[in-house]
Amino acid sequence: MQVKKDEMKNAILKSGEKEFLEKGYEKASIRKIVKQAGTTIGNFYNYFANKEALFEELVNEEYHEFISFIQHHNTVERPDYLWDIPNPTLWRTILSELMDDMIPHFGTGMVLILDSSKGTKYEGSKEKIIEIIKDHFIEHLEKLNNKDIPLGFAEVIAIQLAEGLITILKKYDDPKVRREYIMHYITFYMLGTMGLIGGL
Amino acid sequence: MQVKKDEMKNAILKSGEKEFLEKGYEKASIRKIVKQAGTTIGNFYNYFANKEALFEELVNEEYHEFISFIQHHNTVERPDYLWDIPNPTLWRTILSELMDDMIPHFGTGMVLILDSSKGTKYEGSKEKIIEIIKDHFIEHLEKLNNKDIPLGFAEVIAIQLAEGLITILKKYDDPKVRREYIMHYITFYMLGTMGLIGGL
Amino acid sequence: MQVKKDEMKNAILKSGEKEFLEKGYEKASIRKIVKQAGTTIGNFYNYFANKEALFEELVNEEYHEFISFIQHHNTVERPDYLWDIPNPTLWRTILSELMDDMIPHFGTGMVLILDSSKGTKYEGSKEKIIEIIKDHFIEHLEKLNNKDIPLGFAEVIAIQLAEGLITILKKYDDPKVRREYIMHYITFYMLGTMGLIGGL
């Protein structure tokens, strides 16, 4: 009952993705992954060295694309300068362009990294990204000589940005919907933050 | 080597709370909880009937307070009418008052219920609350004859409200800080949503 | 160090049968069963879903054969009419024929069901059979207008019939010996009861 090599491997990858998303890395059961993929435990280890290797393969490509995206396009910086533009309509134009760059790098792989990676070497990725967002936000607060918003709240806001994006990616597969909802979300988010720190 | 009864029980409760928050109900290990509490597995079962009973004790009181709070104070409704008031300064006054009622009912117990209860009878509480928020939000969208924001986005927004509150409760223990941050967060949240749906 | 699949499974079945017979279902220890079978706990669960599944496999076949035997051959009724035949020698002929039908359905599986099944879904089977025997016996007592033997004693007698059969099945594996002993036992039993109620 042999099957073309790639078919089996893809079946396992797909089944693994589903299981990791549902249960998280640690609670995911290899027994269930292989059953769902229509093969056996033993055969799993012909394709993947171990549980983490499966996760790795699901995540690796998007992770490196994401890293190089940050490094080359300086992505996480750019949203900053949106804050200097007081015109939500203009935001949309700029955001739309930004989305074209971002969307391909934010897929299910990133959801796994950010939301299901506890127990793997990717554990903590979300926190690192949140840290970056938080630092930018604090810079702004200081630039604006803010006194009302405590610095600790910057972290709350940063977490919400990250979580909001993850929420959208988890709930919607279609890149178009993702794109639309992320744009709405960033708009919502910037209106909130700018209103809060008095920029609007 | 016996210790005053309450000391041990509190040590287990505290250790359990930590473990449940970190790992969630299912992955939490009784062996680790008791080690951290400085006792043995056998002794755990002198204090609690089983794993779920420990969770229950950490959660029960706040849960019932929360339920009766919803039923008697009609809490979840009230934020709604904030949306009819276009004055962020006025919001603060109303919110401040609301906080006095809410804060005592939103503690670590609620975080456990909302964020760590998979595998217990409280599983799904967060989803129920999100559903309620979502429905209110959709009502508003319809009242405003909105065309730009897709209804599916209401769920994203509702999730963010719930997650934001959980984030704050998880990161801060001090009721004063919680109060302040939740007020900031709701303000942020309302500015964002009202800006988005054109109410501002 | 792998062994042909069936060998291991049979080793576990055999070891399990022994343990269940000795200790009863509930006190039987899987650790001891697997040690006796020369394997490990983990491996046990490659062969059986759980403790009850092992018991089930030891018992299932004979149980269903027994049930259909009762339903089709009306077995439990037939011994009755023996009581109308006052000739022990004739009994032997009839009994001999009856044995040919019965013996294949009364093996170690039935002993497990009747004598070691507390804690399984077969719990109570012995009591049901005893009840049936008792009712037949009471019928006879009433038919004979008996006054000396209290009705409560019918249950004692019924229990003894069941226990006697179990005793023989437990002590002897060889179907021929079982057949011979059961015939002796039923003869002994009928002589006793008929003498007691005055039929002889």
Add this chain to the structure above:
Amino acid sequence: MQVKKDEMKNAILKSGEKEFLEKGYEKASIRKIVKQAGTTIGNFYNYFANKEALFEELVNEEYHEFISFIQHHNTVERPDYLWDIPNPTLWRTILSELMDDMIPHFGTGMVLILDSSKGTKYEGSKEKIIEIIKDHFIEHLEKLNNKDIPLGFAEVIAIQLAEGLITILKKYDDPKVRREYIMHYITFYMLGTMGLIGGL
């Protein structure tokens, strides 16, 4: 909340007797015994050194009475000579007298010893008694130059005598009922055996 010493001890004895009869020595739970007796685990060990000591106390007296009864009255021998008397009516007279001696020595304590003692030092008592009965029975078979009944069947018969008595003692508490039923049972039993070996 102290109670007269004997009351507590008796409560534990009574509760223990019940539990041992229901579950057997090994499955009996001290936690349940003390709960039923209305006291605590700790207090149990003020009255009894351990689980076995409780069993011992429930059983000890009757056991020694029974032993000395056997030794002095040569009880187990006597039923033998009944077999030389071919008159069931006469049996009754003799049996009745025998009962007066026996009944006081066959109570719940003996049931515990014979039926619930696995795991204690009394384990095996039933088998010893059965052995004695069996030997007598074999003697008779040999004396009668029996050829039809296999010697192995003697053990089956011996077991049935013992089990029958235990059945009666377990089901009936009232000494009068016990007496009556045991007499019926021995009559039943002797009719059966004598018929079988051709003595009748």
Add this chain to the structure above:
DNA sequence: AATGAATGAGGGTTCATTCAT
């Protein structure tokens, strides 16, 4: 390429027993 037998650590839980109070 595929199977599943085998392992051992760890999961939650129950138990008899000890002993400080």
Add this chain to the structure above:
DNA sequence: AATGAATGAACCCTCATTCAT
């Protein structure tokens, strides 16, 4: 006399992983 906190071994069961076939 009475309490119940503390212990540790044993219970059934699940898991990721290895490896002979």
